[in-house]
Amino acid sequence: MKKGLIDVISLGCSKNLIDSERLLRRLSAKGYNVRHDAEDPNGEWVVVNTCGFIQDAKEESIDLILQLGNQKKRRKIGKLVVMGCLSQRYMDDLKAEIPEVDIWYGKYDWKDFIENLPDKSDETSNRPKDWERTLTTPPHSTYLKISEGCNRFCSFCAIPIITGHHTSRPIEEILEETKDLVRKGVKEFNIIAQDLSSYGTDLYGSQRLPELIDRMAEIEGVEWIRLHYAYPSDFPMELLDVMARHDNVCKYIDIALQHISDKVLDNMHRHINGEETRSLLAEMRRRVPDLKIRTTLMVGYPGEGEQEFEQLLDFVEEQRFERMGAFAYSEEDDTWAAKNLDDNISDDEKQNRLDRLMELQHEIAYQNNIEMIGRTVKVLVDRIEGTTRIGRTQWDSPEVDPEIYVEGSNAEPGEFINVKITKAEPFELFGELV
Numbered sequence: 001m002k003k004g005l006i007d008v009i010s011l012g013c014s015k016n017l018i019d020s021e022r023l024l025r026r027l028s029a030k031g032y033n034v035r036h037d038a039e040d041p042n043g044e045w046v047v048v049n050t051c052g053f054i055q056d057a058k059e060e061s062i063d064l065i066l067q068l069g070n071q072k073k074r075r076k077i078g079k080l081v082v083m084g085c086l087s088q089r090y091m092d093d094l095k096a097e098i099p100e101v102d103i104w105y106g107k108y109d110w111k112d113f114i115e116n117l118p119d120k121s122d123e124t125s126n127r128p129k130d131w132e133r134t135l136t137t138p139p140h141s142t143y144l145k146i147s148e149g150c151n152r153f154c155s156f157c158a159i160p161i162i163t164g165h166h167t168s169r170p171i172e173e174i175l176e177e178t179k180d181l182v183r184k185g186v187k188e189f190n191i192i193a194q195d196l197s198s199y200g201t202d203l204y205g206s207q208r209l210p211e212l213i214d215r216m217a218e219i220e221g222v223e224w225i226r227l228h229y230a231y232p233s234d235f236p237m238e239l240l241d242v243m244a245r246h247d248n249v250c251k252y253i254d255i256a257l258q259h260i261s262d263k264v265l266d267n268m269h270r271h272i273n274g275e276e277t278r279s280l281l282a283e284m285r286r287r288v289p290d291l292k293i294r295t296t297l298m299v300g301y302p303g304e305g306e307q308e309f310e311q312l313l314d315f316v317e318e319q320r321f322e323r324m325g326a327f328a329y330s331e332e333d334d335t336w337a338a339k340n341l342d343d344n345i346s347d348d349e350k351q352n353r354l355d356r357l358m359e360l361q362h363e364i365a366y367q368n369n370i371e372m373i374g375r376t377v378k379v380l381v382d383r384i385e386g387t388t389r390i391g392r393t394q395w396d397s398p399e400v401d402p403e404i405y406v407e408g409s410n411a412e413p414g415e416f417i418n419v420k421i422t423k424a425e426p427f428e429l430f431g432e433l434v
Contacts, residue, residue, distance in 0.1 A: 001078050004120075006034045007043035010136075011061050012051025014143040014192050014228075016084060020049045021133035023110060029128050031120030036136045041068070044078040047113070050086035052162055055330050061086045062098075069100030079103070083110040085162045089333075107163065131169075131177045138382060140414030141188040141398060142181060146174055146212065150194040152231060154258075155269040155336040156301065156329060159194055166195060168203045171212050175219070182221035187414065188380060189216070190226045190397060197231040210238040217246040223416070224380070226397055228254040232280055233271040240287040250394040251288055254323075256296040260315035261308035264301055269336065274311075281319060292395040294323035299357055300350030301329045302341035309353050316360055322368050323401055324361045328354050362426050369402065369424035376434050379404050379419045381411045389417070408433040 006027055010020035020036065027034045035043070046068055050061035061084075071077050079102040087094060088106035095104055105113060135142055149163040178189065191213070193199060200208025216225055225248060227239075232255055243249045259265050260274045272280075285291055297312065304312075316324070328350035331338040381391040382403070389406040396402055404419060405428065411417045423430035 001044060001076060002042050003044050004033050005043040006032050006045040006047065007038050007041035007077070008034060008036050008047045008049065009041065009064065010037060010049045011064065012049070012053065012057055012085065014190070015145055015148070015194070016049055016051060017136065018133065018143055018145045018192075019084070019107075019110070021136055022131070023047065023049070023114070024134035024136070025128050025132050026111075026114045027117075028134060029121060029126070030114065030117060032117070034134070036134075041071075042076055045081060046077045046079070047081040047083065049110075050082060050084035052084070052086035052089045053158065054327075054332070058086055065094075065098055065101065069098060072100055081105070081113060083107070083113070089158070089162050131173060132180070135181075135184070135186075137398070138413060139185050140380070141190070141382070142186050143190045143192050144174070144178065144181075145169075145192050147193040147195070147199050151198065152195060152233075152271070153269060153336070155267065155341070156298070156332065158332040158335055161334055163194060166198050166202055168199050168201070168208075170203060171200075171208065171215065174212060175215060178216055178219055178222065182219060185414070187221070187223040188226070189222060189224065190228060192228045194229060195231045196227060196229055197233070197235050207234075207236040207238075209236050210242050213239065213249060214242045214246070217242070217249050223248055224250050224394055226250040226252050226394070228397065230255040232257055232277060235280060237283070240284060243288045243291070251291045252294065252395050252397070253284070253291070254294040254397070258296065258298050259301065259304070259308075259312060261304065261311045264304050264308050267303045267337075267341065268298075268301060274315075292322035293319075294397070294401070295321055295325075297324065297326045297357065299326060299328055299353040300345045302337065302343055302345070304345065313357065313360060316357065316364070320364050320368065321361070322365075322395065324365075325400070326354055326357050326361070366424070366426040369426065369429055372421045372429060373424055374421065376418055376420045377404075377431075379406060379417050379431075381406075381409070381413050381415050381417060383413055391417070402427050402429055404429045404431055406431050406433060 008020050010017050024034050051057040068080055072080050081103045082101050083105035085107055087104050091104050147168040149166045150160045151166045153160050262273045331343050377393045379391040381389045383390050389409045390403050406419050409417050418434040419431035420434050421429050421431045
């Protein structure tokens with residue numbers, strides 16, 4: 001155990017990561033030595049920021065807490081602190097089952113941990129603002145969270161139970177943070193929220209995402225803005241004009257559609273039907289040339305028979321999504337679906353449908369990438385392996401989308417290069433410097 005060291009371990013999504021980065025910044029400001037996601041944590045304090053969204057994520061969080069609890073018994077680490085979505089949702093049960101944890105916080109009260117720590121810094125007058133953080137991503141790229149929570153209450157989703165109602169950050173605060181990050185060298189901004197489409201409705205009484213992105217795009221030094229997790233119902237259509245108008249707003253949007261069957265969408269409480277979904281996608285592609293869409297779909301939801309699943313397959317074949325993920329339904333505690341619908345589709349059948357869907361998407365992704373051969377594209381270099389530069393286009397979000405492997409360049413990470421695509425695989429592209 002290393003005295004004076006605080007290890008922070010972040011699990012789950014990029015929204016969680018931002019909370020961890022804010023925690024790291026405040027701990028540093030109080031004079032503590034901090035590390036993020038150390039392979040071998042041995043701090044005087046170890047803080048775990050947990051995920052509680054789906055079963056696999058919950059199990060990962062609990063397994064890590066138990067592992068760290070054992071390390072605490074062997075005095076390899078000091079005190080153990082748990083915060084985040086899992087503890088927000090199950091705190092009483094977890095306290096009873098895992099007594100090795102010294103302090104529990106939820107998703108929003110973790111700031112109390114910092115307030116309760118002794119101050120080791122003499123610079124007490126220079127405390128960071130709420131939004132300031134220590135970046136753990138590559139210095140040229142970051143996530144930017146513009147709101148928290150969700151008011152949609154889809155029948156399968158536990159997010160509103162965990163995060164509460166949708167709460168937007170003020171536009172001026174977001175712009176201030178953006179300018180500060182640009183000064184620190186950030187070029188790529190991945191805008192995230194549980195529901196981008198509703199941004200501003202709580203603060204301003206109307207959708208303000210188009211205005212926010214329009215104003216962000218005007219900030220000198222903002223090279224790429226990419227949008228994640230829009231909701232299809234009540235989508236702010238003015239955003240499409242902003243995307244088309246600004247070269248630095250990536251022609252990319254992440255919008256979870258979940259399904260296309262009217263029956264399944266109704267059971268999911270998605271507030272949109274299949275025809276409206278198709279109309280929205282057509283309008284997106286019409287108004288934003290060269291737009292690439294990322295979506296997420298679900299199989300095995302209660303009420304999804306073979307007919308509804310075939311509709312989903314036909315929809316994916318028809319739309320030929322450039323980016324797509326999928327998962328099988330599993331009941332989440334306290335959701336409307338868990339209380340009111342019979343989860344009577346077997347795990348084997350869910351997996352079979354998932355495999356069939358992803359096999360189809362694998363072929364579509366391959367064909368989409370083949371169509372890129374011969375094109376010259378702007379690439380942001382992320383890292384170097386040997387003589388190869390590895391980066392992404394405007395259509396590729398960090399960690400989840402394809403990468404481009406480039407030969408013949410001396411560019412450093414964070415630099416942009418022009419690349420001609422010469423070879424394609426289903427989830428990777430290869431090119432040469434132009």
